[in-house]
Amino acid sequence: VSAGTEEELRRAGRRTPEDRWTLLGALAGGTASTWLLYTQILPFSGAVGFVLMWFVVFVAFYAALTGLAQPRQVVLDRVVSAVVIAAPTVVGLAVLSTVVTTVLKGLPALSHLNFFVDDMSGVRADDPFTLGGIGHAIVGTVIEVAIAVVIAMPLGLATAIYISEIGGRGAVLVRTVVEAMTALPSIVAGLFVYTVCIVKLGMPTSGLAAALALAVMALPIMARASEVVLRVVPNGLREASYALGAGRWQTVWKVVLPTARPGLATALILGVARAVGETSPLLLTSGASTFLNADPTQNPMNSLPLFVYAAVSTGNPQMEQRAYAAATVLLAVVLSLFLLARLAARGRKNR
Amino acid sequence: MSHVVVPTPLASPPDPAPDPFEDQPRSLPVRHSVQDRVFLQVTRALAFVVLVITSGIGVFLGLQAIPTLDHYGASFFTEYRWLPSQDVVGIAAVVVGTLQVALIALALAFPLSLLTALFITDWAPAWLRPLLVRLVDLMAAVPGIVFGLWVLLVVQPHAAQVNHWISKHFGWFPLFHVRTDVDYPIWNQAPGYPSYAGSAAIAAIAVTMMIFPMATSVMREVFAEAPVGEKEAALALGATRWAMVRTVVLPFGRGGIIGGTMLALGRALGETISVVLVISQAYEIKPYVLESGTSTISALIASGFKEASPAQLSALLTAGFVLFVMTLAVNSLAAVVVARSRGGGVTEL
Numbered sequence A: 001v002s003a004g005t006e007e008e009l010r011r012a013g014r015r016t017p018e019d020r021w022t023l024l025g026a027l028a029g030g031t032a033s034t035w036l037l038y039t040q041i042l043p044f045s046g047a048v049g050f051v052l053m054w055f056v057v058f059v060a061f062y063a064a065l066t067g068l069a070q071p072r073q074v075v076l077d078r079v080v081s082a083v084v085i086a087a088p089t090v091v092g093l094a095v096l097s098t099v100v101t102t103v104l105k106g107l108p109a110l111s112h113l114n115f116f117v118d119d120m121s122g123v124r125a126d127d128p129f130t131l132g133g134i135g136h137a138i139v140g141t142v143i144e145v146a147i148a149v150v151i152a153m154p155l156g157l158a159t160a161i162y163i164s165e166i167g168g169r170g171a172v173l174v175r176t177v178v179e180a181m182t183a184l185p186s187i188v189a190g191l192f193v194y195t196v197c198i199v200k201l202g203m204p205t206s207g208l209a210a211a212l213a214l215a216v217m218a219l220p221i222m223a224r225a226s227e228v229v230l231r232v233v234p235n236g237l238r239e240a241s242y243a244l245g246a247g248r249w250q251t252v253w254k255v256v257l258p259t260a261r262p263g264l265a266t267a268l269i270l271g272v273a274r275a276v277g278e279t280s281p282l283l284l285t286s287g288a289s290t291f292l293n294a295d296p297t298q299n300p301m302n303s304l305p306l307f308v309y310a311a312v313s314t315g316n317p318q319m320e321q322r323a324y325a326a327a328t329v330l331l332a333v334v335l336s337l338f339l340l341a342r343l344a345a346r347g348r349k350n351r
Numbered sequence B: 001m002s003h004v005v006v007p008t009p010l011a012s013p014p015d016p017a018p019d020p021f022e023d024q025p026r027s028l029p030v031r032h033s034v035q036d037r038v039f040l041q042v043t044r045a046l047a048f049v050v051l052v053i054t055s056g057i058g059v060f061l062g063l064q065a066i067p068t069l070d071h072y073g074a075s076f077f078t079e080y081r082w083l084p085s086q087d088v089v090g091i092a093a094v095v096v097g098t099l100q101v102a103l104i105a106l107a108l109a110f111p112l113s114l115l116t117a118l119f120i121t122d123w124a125p126a127w128l129r130p131l132l133v134r135l136v137d138l139m140a141a142v143p144g145i146v147f148g149l150w151v152l153l154v155v156q157p158h159a160a161q162v163n164h165w166i167s168k169h170f171g172w173f174p175l176f177h178v179r180t181d182v183d184y185p186i187w188n189q190a191p192g193y194p195s196y197a198g199s200a201a202i203a204a205i206a207v208t209m210m211i212f213p214m215a216t217s218v219m220r221e222v223f224a225e226a227p228v229g230e231k232e233a234a235l236a237l238g239a240t241r242w243a244m245v246r247t248v249v250l251p252f253g254r255g256g257i258i259g260g261t262m263l264a265l266g267r268a269l270g271e272t273i274s275v276v277l278v279i280s281q282a283y284e285i286k287p288y289v290l291e292s293g294t295s296t297i298s299a300l301i302a303s304g305f306k307e308a309s310p311a312q313l314s315a316l317l318t319a320g321f322v323l324f325v326m327t328l329a330v331n332s333l334a335a336v337v338v339a340r341s342r343g344g345g346v347t348e349l
Helices: A017-041 A047-069 A072-110 A135-166 A169-181 A186-200 A207-231 A235-243 A248-277 A280-285 A304-314 A317-350 B034-063 B065-072 B092-123 B129-141 B144-170 B200-224 B228-236 B241-252 B254-270 B273-278 B297-304 B310-341
Strands: none
Touching (some): A047 A072, A047 B144, A072 A317, A135 A207, A169 B310, A186 A280, A186 B034, A186 B254, A186 B297, A207 B034, A235 A248, A248 B129, A248 B144, A280 A304, A280 B297, A304 B273, A317 B129, A317 B144, B034 B310, B065 B310, B092 B310, B129 B200, B144 B273, B200 B241, B200 B254, B200 B273, B228 B241, B241 B254, B297 B310
């Protein structure tokens, strides 16, 4: 082989000009005929119908144009590809629409700083956005989630360590029960705490009751997520540790947990994010105050999801905008927790 | 395992003349240090506490069925009305409503999840894949109340319009029937629109958004494990991308598809706040899912707990227990299916 005939690599999956023109033609033809049919000829109206019909007509055009030059298999492949690409697009647009409408409709209230610090005591629904805010709900969410995490995280982690590092027959039982309880719907967890703590034990509706409900809901989730993470720690590391003369505690504390730390952090932070956005257990247990209450043991306490729910339920347009604004704050909290979890997970790669 | 016992071979009788060079297994006594003993005991105790708490909830819920059945009898399961003031309560309607909302959500989420999972593993360019995976994970963390709000105020007007069209043209099919005058000229004003707002089908859209990420990530994980060798073999034999997916990825991922769908169903059954926000509550057994008015177990609990008498509270707890048993059954089945789909069936190249 001489040096002059060096092979040139060709990318196999690339579109040919013909492919591109077929796609463009189908797009143009599909759009034009849908417009003609939908708006001029057929007695249809509405945006949803237009998009649906456009997609069907486009796929038909695309299939027909491809069929002119390609075998049946390729036509089928292109039709399926169009459908496969459409599904994530639909979901992506839905999520985008959710986020954009939430932020846009919340903007009038969000642009006033008092919205983040004031509470709603004495504020009427129709009052301008310069009055009142969700400071009490933010404080409530922070307190309730903090208490729930303080209860659920150590217990969940200890359970995971017991299941994966100590083992035995008891571990199988604990694991089965914990796994079963991840199926507990959050509203049922809330109803349980409501019945036991508020009705039977006479606790007031308070931040503490809400935190207990959140903890009951989050405990199995956190235990299971951490157990999954601990399970992937290679056994060789444990054996090496034992071979060097380390005990059980030293192995867990100095080998297993540091190895699993990024994964554990991710799992636990995602558990917290889930607890932050949970509404239904709070609905039953915390009551809803309009005033700032930083004492979790007494008096109702509001929280972000609950504020959103209560504000929408009033049906007042002004309150609806406040609900959107509070939902934006909630989204921002969840997003930052998620980014935090990503940062925690990144630690693994840098090692 | 608090002590390690190296097993002695019991099956073979003791050798009369043991080979002096053969390894003799012996039992190794394990003496834990004080540190280890404290660690083991504390961890066991904490795990025991968790066991007591979690199983306590299950047992407590289960025990509530006794006072409920004492008070309401078997009619608790057949009665469809929920009239606390007349002490006539039953869960027949809410169970049907729960299943309706969950199944419609599943019917919407299943194709979307399946196609999205396929898009992520087999269609998306390599640089886009991690981003999409992260976005799906992020979507799982979006609070239900946000999707509820979106469906209530943004989607509902459009969805009602679509449902009106469906009921107008396919109303002869019982599922799509709506008991109103579908030809009413200004249907989107009273009395037309209220017949479509707050239906099971519209609530199911919010539930779809809640269960989509879970179903997608389970399916994607299984699809990503499809054997690369077989995929490349299919492509090398001249298969198109779809032919490769149909012959390799989908058969390999069947367990993941079923398991992911069922896990999503389990989640859909218990979804509360987005449903409560959207539906107009009505306790009625009906097949008309496009028509306004439905109820689910979780919505019943959320709306009925406040004015419940002790007997009704235990009735609500029993309803919650029924919901828990439904989710538990679905989840356990899903776990078995997913576990079975992992591993095996791979050709080593």
